Amino acid sequence: MERSVPGAGQAAGLRLLKPCLRRHALRMATGLLALLAVDLLQLGIPRFIKQAVDLLEEGAATQAALARSALAILLLALAIAAGRFLWRFLLLGFSRLLERDFREAFFRHLLTLDRAFFQQRPVGEMMALAGNDLNAVQLAAGMGLVASLDAAFMGLAALACMAYISPGLTLIAVLPMPLLALLARLLSRRLHRRFLAVQEQFSRLAEFARNAINNIRLLKAYGQEEAQAKAFARLGEAYVRDNIRLARVHGVLFPVSGLIGNASLVLVLFLGGRLVIAEVISMGDFVAFISYLAMLTWPMLAVGWVANLFQRGLTSLGRLAGVFAAHSALVEPAAPEELPVSAALRAENLFFSYGQGGPAALRGLSLSLRPGEIVGLVGRSGSGKTTLCHLLARLYPVAEGRLFCGDLDVNRLSVSGLRSRIAYAPQDVLLFSESIAANIAMGRPEASRAEIEAAARLCRIHEEIVAFPQGYETRIGERGVKLSGGQRQRISLARAVLLDRPILLIDDSLSAVDLETEQEILRALAAHLRGRTCLIVSHRIAPLRAASRIVVLEEGRVLAQGGHAELLRQSEFYRTMNRRQGRPGAEEGQDAG
């Protein structure tokens, strides 16, 4: 995980906020005006106190005069309450809107990233970013912004009023304050580092929990509940430790700012009192001065608090910016060529490795799929069958001049355009926690029930679906726990069939289905496959009878290809596979890769 230094990433993060700020500028401006109005009104109160005290001291106070002062203060207080409601509503609402916009943009951005990104950055971390970190940003943009402006304005205004009463005494009162600024500066770096550690630890915690819950069946089967609980507790322990380390820093800031405020009070009481005795200032002035000083307490406390909020917000913003800076390696070409009419796919001396500098999964693979041709693909586990499907389905970037659709390099074609030509049933079945119908119709949400059922029938799953109490409306539990592997595979295949596209890639999608059913499905599919370019990966030979050609992969390249009889002559691997699968009762051929 990258560790950013303060400043790096934060600038990028702040740039991210700009569009949101612009969108809600009016709301923010109105809120800030209300905030300033409240501050101004608050400054009026000590003036009325001074009036009353001075009258009292001069012995000139009357019931009516006191009542007038009291009424004035009451009216001010009402206006202040109304203003406070207004700014809270507008500004805190603003921070929530900002959070919403940001979360949406974050999710949208995550959807543009590819698997390579998510292999490096666990989902738990993304959840933590969208939760805790976004919250820290929201707090900084809401309370942080409000408090800092409020504190700055209140502080300056109170100081101005104090200076108006007695410049000398004001100077004495602010004497201890630079200490505070110094302290905030000293601690802010430390705050950043410690808060970053806290957020990263929370990410680990979230990822750990996600992983455990996702694999709960496995954990139970292996009796690992206790060990997992302990490991989780250790992570939680570390999270608390990091939080306490953080609390130690702002635990210093907060009391120290209060202490400095009180130090000012001590100085003013003692030295200001002497000014009253010497009759340099009036009693009323002295009381008003102390009221203003009390108004300074909040801005002083706010310095520590706001420094903390902003530091957290900036740190989290930097973490979020790190994700926003990530981009999919597979980008749409600036000026894509028109998609060729032909549904032919061709790989020429194709090399591919997943990580940079990682082992090559494909090593000089050349293969041509003619339009309307059904090609079978077999090969040992790890020989690159799935990788080839990934590349054909345009899920990973490929080098120039290696992969062609029609006669055009795929790099010159729109990625989404080419993807929309291809129906891909991946080897790893992925189902959403939604109804079976919605799962089958995922690529074509507008498909009619009749179309969905037709696809399910082709894949020999219809009967089983209608046997569920809720039929097609049956919800598939988290990761499809209620279905067998074979059922899941057939639903996944039906999803690809429903897409009705000129190119179909089936990656070992029937490995958990019994041989008879697999053959039955392929027979039923035969009419659907006609006219489509089709690549069927299988670890069984029998279902590939319909293929016009079978290709054997070995270590990322084509070892042999041809018809069944031809391959029996040519390929040792194929012969072995055939021999093992040919004998009834013999173990199933090569393992599913």
Ligand SMILES: Nc1ncnc2c1ncn2[C@@H]1O[C@H](COP(=O)(O)OP(=O)(O)O)[C@@H](O)[C@H]1O
């Ligand atoms: N997502 C991935 N990241 C890194 N390596 C991978 C990934 N998927 C597959 N591989 C590696 O690529 C090679 C080919 O795998 P794969 O295409 O899945 O083979 P097959 O489908 O024929 O079993 C294997 O060595 C495998 O370990």
Ligand SMILES: [Mg+2]
């Ligand atoms: Mg595979």
